[in-house]
Amino acid sequence: MxxxxxxxxxxxxxxxxxxxxxxxxxxxxxxxxxxxxxxxxxxxxxxxxxxxxxxxxxxxxxxxxxxxxxxxxxxxxxPRDHDLADMPAMAIRELPSAVLPFLRPSRYSPSDRLERFVEHRFGGLKGGRRVAAILAWIAENLVYRAGVSDAATTAVDTLVDRAGVCRDFTHLVIGLCRASDIPARAVSAYAWKLEPPDLHAIAEVYLGGRWRLIDATGLAPIDGLVRVATGRDAADIAxxxxxxxxxxxxxxxxxxxxx
CATH class of the missing domain: 2.60.40.2250 (Immunoglobulin-like)
Structure with missing residues (x-):
């Protein structure tokens, strides 16, 4: 399109x-x-x-x-591949050097503090199946609501509050994926059908040897995202x-x- x-x-x-x-x-x-x-x-x-x-x-x-x-x-x-379930996660030793930084905790996605949660909640799942389960859990347990978060809100805060806006959903999905040893990064994009129109914060996960876009809010179709910037979290994509x-x-x- x-x-x-x-x-x-x-x-x-x-x-x-x-x-x-x-x-x-x-x-x-x-x-x-x-x-x-x-x-x-x-x-x-x-x-x-x-x-x-x-x-x-x-x-x-x-x-x-x-x-x-x-x-x-x-x-x-x-056209983008929407099927995450069959996509394998790569061994750390096989990841390109440019991908490795997106395994580490960052300011807004302190993934090291989420490791016990992901092991307890998603421990039986691997690769794309785990990412799909994380997205489903966020959709079921988080509410999209403005005014709950601010510029200092982290993924841990959002996990506790169970509410936020697109950057909060994105920081949480990034943190949960990194805590699962799956590289994840933040992306800003023009988002078709997003209301009201704005630059939208979404994420990418590295599965099956390449980056794949995901939207934890579910507010915009993946094929309607025009990518702008990428980074560790919102601090890099303002x-x-x-x-x-x-x-x-x-x-x-x-x-x-x-x-």
Missing amino acids: RFDVEASLTYDFATPCEVLLLVEAAHGPDQIVHSEALTFWPNVDAVRVDDPVTFERRTVFTASGRVNALYRARVEVM FMTIFGQATLVEQSFSIQAVG
């Missing part, structure tokens, strides 16, 4: 500062960016800092006063990191299917 995506961000910057922007669709094997444009008003001093491993598209710019960043793209998403002070004026995200 093809999608038109758009992000419009307007902020007031009291003093000049640098900004890292992560809103551009990634160029990778599971999606093709047919056209795209990132524009600023007024013009700013911007440089590209793309990642050759994750295919992440990054822009760093210097901002002062009121600045609008507008990104538009047409992206084709390739759509805007401001190295200074700024005030939000207006922002919006959208995605439309075009065939």
Whole structure:
């Protein structure tokens, strides 16, 4: 399927500062960016800092006063394999070196504190069957609710509270998978059919020799996700990191299917 995506961000910057922007669709094997444009008003001093491993598209710019960043793209998403159950987990010694960091605990997904829980709850399952069972458990036991969590909430907090938003669901599924010795990482994406439209936090697990997208919230179809950024957790995939002070004026995200 093809999608038109758009992000419009307007902020007031009291003093000049640098900004890292992560809103551009990634160029990778599971999606093709047919056209795209990132524009600023007024013009700013911007440089590209793309990642050759994750295919992440990054822009760093210097901002002062009121600045609008507008990104538009047409992206084709390739059909994705939805069947996790028969996908094997790989032995640690067989994992590519770039995958190994996603086995370790991170700030928002302290997987080392979840090991006893996963062994008690999912101990009889391996590989994709365990991931499928983790997703089913989250769907049955967590409630999607805004206002329960904040910027400091971790996967352990979400396990206790049994509620949160997409980043909380994602941190929990990542933590439970890592505690199962299955590499997992956070992904930001434009999400078709997500209401209200926003950049959506989802996850990927490494099974059967490649990364596979999963959405612990179940709010968006996997084939309707336009990947933007990847990382250990939400700290790595924020759509805007401001190295200074700024005030939000207006922002919006959208995605439309075009065939």
